[in-house]
Amino acid sequence: MALKHATPMLDELEKGPWPSFVSDVKRLAVKGNKMCEDWLGLMELSFQEKEGHWKHGGIVGVFGYGGGVIGRYCDRPDLFPNVAHFHTMRVNQPASKYYTSDILRKICDIWDAKGSGLTNMHGSTGDIVLLGTTTDQLEPIFYELTHDLKMDLGGSGSNLRSPEGCLGMSRCEWACINTQDIIYDLTQEFQDALHRPMFPYKFKFKSSGCPMDCVAAIARADCSIIGTWRDDIRIDQDAVSAYIGGEIVPHGGAGGARKDFDIKAEVIDLCPTKCMEVNGKTLKIYNEDCVRCMHCIRVMPRALRPGLDTGATILMGAKAPILEGAQLSSVIIPFIKMESPYTEFKEYVEKVWDWWMENGKNRERLGETIQRLSLREFLKAVELEPDPRMVNTPRYNPYIFYDPAGVPGGWDHDAVEYRKRHQA
Amino acid sequence: MYEEAKDKIIEYVKQQKKSKLYFNDLCKAVPEIKMMQAKKVVNELITEGKLKYWSSGSTTMYMLPSEGDVAKEEEGMN
Numbered sequence: 318m319a320l321k322h323a324t325p326m327l328d329e330l331e332k333g334p335w336p337s338f339v340s341d342v343k344r345l346a347v348k349g350n351k352m353c354e355d356w357l358g359l360m361e362l363s364f365q366e367k368e369g370h371w372k373h374g375g376i377v378g379v380f381g382y383g384g385g386v387i388g389r390y391c392d393r394p395d396l397f398p399n400v401a402h403f404h405t406m407r408v409n410q411p412a413s414k415y416y417t418s419d420i421l422r423k424i425c426d427i428w429d430a431k432g433s434g435l436t437n438m439h440g441s442t443g444d445i446v447l448l449g450t451t452t453d454q455l456e457p458i459f460y461e462l463t464h465d466l467k468m469d470l471g472g473s474g475s476n477l478r479s480p481e482g483c484l485g486m487s488r489c490e491w492a493c494i495n496t497q498d499i500i501y502d503l504t505q506e507f508q509d510a511l512h513r514p515m516f517p518y519k520f521k522f523k524s525s526g527c528p529m530d531c532v533a534a535i536a537r538a539d540c541s542i543i544g545t546w547r548d549d550i551r552i553d554q555d556a557v558s559a560y561i562g563g564e565i566v567p568h569g570g571a572g573g574a575r576k577d578f579d580i581k582a583e584v585i586d587l588c589p590t591k592c593m594e595v596n597g598k599t600l601k602i603y604n605e606d607c608v609r610c611m612h613c614i615r616v617m618p619r620a621l622r623p624g625l626d627t628g629a630t631i632l633m634g635a636k637a638p639i640l641e642g643a644q645l646s647s648v649i650i651p652f653i654k655m656e657s658p659y660t661e662f663k664e665y666v667e668k669v670w671d672w673w674m675e676n677g678k679n680r681e682r683l684g685e686t687i688q689r690l691s692l693r694e695f696l697k698a699v700e701l702e703p704d705p706r707m708v709n710t711p712r713y714n715p716y717i718f719y720d721p722a723g724v725p726g727g728w729d730h731d732a733v734e735y736r737k738r739h740q741a
Numbered sequence: 742m743y744e745e746a747k748d749k750i751i752e753y754v755k756q757q758k759k760s761k762l763y764f765n766d767l768c769k770a771v772p773e774i775k776m777m778q779a780k781k782v783v784n785e786l787i788t789e790g791k792l793k794y795w796s797s798g799s800t801t802m803y804m805l806p807s808e809g810d811v812a813k814e815e816e817g818m819n
Contacts (some may be wrong), residue, residue, distance in 0.1 A: 374797035474801030514801035
């Protein structure tokens with residue numbers, strides 16, 4: 318069946334080695350999906366003219382919610398009437414994205430019937446993104462999602478965004494915290510912030526079970542909750558010997574069956590703080606110098622494991638480059654136990670939000686507010702003491718003064734009086 | 742609840758030249774209350790239909806509702 322619009326430029330995107338979204342959309346279009354037909358035509362026009370034809374934003378939504386629906390309109394409804402309205406709906410994903418196939422089918426059934434059938438699994442925040450529906454379908458879709466599927470809309474706009482976590486303890490032996498429980502708990506606790514916008518801009522929680530940080534919380538989240546441990550790395554010296562002797566393949570076999578493992582070159586010399594040494598076939602770790610990079614654990618997973626006194630490090634302020642450049646999050650709470658019901662953590666979050674709401678400029682992420690007003694002011698607001706672990710490279714810059722009130726005599730001095738005592 | 746604050750916010754919005762305002766802007770109408778409180782006031786105004794959300798997808802703003810505003814938006818007039 319011929320497509321309604323010729324798409325020579327889009328067709329080029331089907332020729333590469335990778336799966337093509339153009340082929341996916343065409344597959345729906347040839348089945349008679351009119352939204353997909355016009356979507357292809359609109360995209361082709363944009364490619365030819367090198368101009369976008371989507372209008373930005375709108376007032377559409379579902380009753381009582383300030384997020385989860387993003388109004389999208391096409392500025393050439395005369396040419397492409399079936400995508401004149403093409404709103405996005407964000408659906409809050411289950412913790413760690415565990416679905417049954419039955420639920421996925423039901424979501425797709427709803428979207429085939431009431432939307433374009435196009436989905437994005439998942440958006441970078443983690444939501445299921447349902448692309449393209451009309452205003453009159455928003456409330457019926459919301460009703461079916463909430464009543465039949467027991468699912469809710471996710472965050473958008475100046476809201477708390479849908480919290481996201483790694484697989485955590487459900488699949489991973491290195492998880493130091495229960496990321497699924499944390500994400501579910503925070504989602505339930507902060508429902509109001511998720512659905513009713515109040516912040517200067519978006520706010521994201523992301524939780525990774527260990528410092529490997531599989532959800533890249535440190536690069537993306539305004540508040541990263543990253544599992545760690547504060548005792549010693551557990552060592553099985555017999556397994557260390559077996560790795561050195563070539564009886565166990567390093568990297569869990571990811572590099573193939575090898576017999577040439579060199580513990581000095583591949584582990585000891587790559588430790589960022591040089592906190593390890595090996596004598597013969599015995600490994601020694603100076604844990605006080607360990608920065609939890611987990612490289613050694615990744616290479617020799619049967620010999621080394623995270624400690625048993627586990628909790629989380631809380632980092633704040635990551636963001637992608639929009640107003641300022643990209644920013645990684647900074648350590649604010651070096652260690653917190655993170656045990657249900659997470660009361661201490663939630664109280665801390667409330668203080669953070671109070672300060673950010675009062676001090677943040679419009680469209681300013683938390684990390685930018687901290688950068689503008691200083692870490693010192695932020696720490697005062699959240700009632701935390703400064704700590705060298707909050708400084709990126711403390712050993713390179715020993716001249717760190719957090720607050721003049723904390724320095725005897727402050728930063729000001731009387732030059733005349735000084736000269737009286739130092740006349741030469 | 743918050744009737745006085747609600748009136749102040751609506752009056753403030755009516756006086757502005759811009760049709761869409763940020764939450765921070767709304768709070769300027771009620772400097773005597775904390776922002777968390779102001780949020781509850783704004784939520785009530787939304788529930789009562791006296792204010793409306795406008796969202797770009799990344800940022801949310803607030804505006805006064807007008808008759809047929811969804812239809813106007815869909816016709817490309819808003």
